[in-house]
Amino acid sequence: MRSEFLPDPVPEDVIGRLLAAAHHAPSVGFMQPWNFIVVRDEAVRSAVWEAFAKANAEAVEMFSGERQQAYRALKLEGIRTAPVGICVTCDPDRCGEVVLGRTHNSRMDSYSTVCAIQNLWLAARAEGVGVGWVSIFHERDLKRALGVPERIEIVAWLCVGYVDRLYEEPELAVKGWRQRLPLDELVFADRWGGGV
Template sequence: MQGGTGAGGAKPEFSQAFQRDFETLLKWRRDVRRFRTDPLPAGALDHLLALADLAPSVGNSQPWRIVIVDSPDKRAGIVACFEAENEAAAGRYDEGMAQQYRQLKLAGLKEAPVHLAVFCDGAPAQGHGLGRATMPETLAYSTVSMIHTFWLAARAEGIGVGWVSILDPHAVGNILKVDAGWRLVAYLCVGFPEEEHIDPELERAHWQARSPLETRLFRR
């Protein structure tokens, strides 16, 4: 239902059923690591990216730069980068933790049909610098907002997303030959999940459970 009018058109009213569905979407979002290799339906990726592009950004700068990584050679380079950084990460733990770490499934790079490298342009002309003079990092924050919008839109259509952060940003930029002024924010694997779970994989693997909100909520 819609009610009210204004210069921008009718104001939407979101039903209680929609609100419940949105809460369910947030609970089932999940960071997917286990993908089926099936391709996405024709037009699905374009649709999700168009929805993600509706995300807010500082000064309306839209600083995100999205690289669709289709080349087998470039994907192989990303996998090699991940494997090197993943082994280095394991070496930072003691022997027991390192063994547990190596058993974690931390990426779906070899299975996911779609790879997206999301960069932030550190000096976009769009927006004319509004809102970021004292906090230039808001450009990266805006890019993360776009990523989360993409994530929810994908999940609403049964498509999973996995954020791979165990990568050398400089190496990824070199592999993909992007502008030197772009900063890697996320490397995303996208595809249909192999299995469905409402609880995070790291929680199921006894690595880290979620903590209560009260431990992160403060008043001044």
């Protein structure tokens, strides 16, 4: 959901259920590295939109020809139109320097935070609430807008709100940006490239 948000407020109890679902996500070493900044304030959302707009202008130039035109046609306005923004962060220091399950892969805290985002997204769908994940920003600009400490990683800005309809397929597929890849092309047997 990127541009079809309705102005209707999302009740506190609904936001509470979404955050509770996120907080019950699995995490490696049970580190629970996430924090959630729930943003409704217009001035803060405007500052976040400015960070997005700067990066989005750069992103447009990374595409060329028809792809650039298709990119420009996408309505990426959820930051301004969704009544709620939720910034999901990851605290790499939550459990100290040595964390069960993160001893050999330092990204496990970020991956665990993504599990929380998926739980939130699934709970939102069950509540009839739309979610859009904004990733087009320079992290330093978003940290400045939200007062996030330097050591904290921003994993997602989620636009959250009611919509007139929930898509049956991902919005980018519906709008022709890209289609779902066939599963049988993505599954290998026993080793990379091995036929199933």
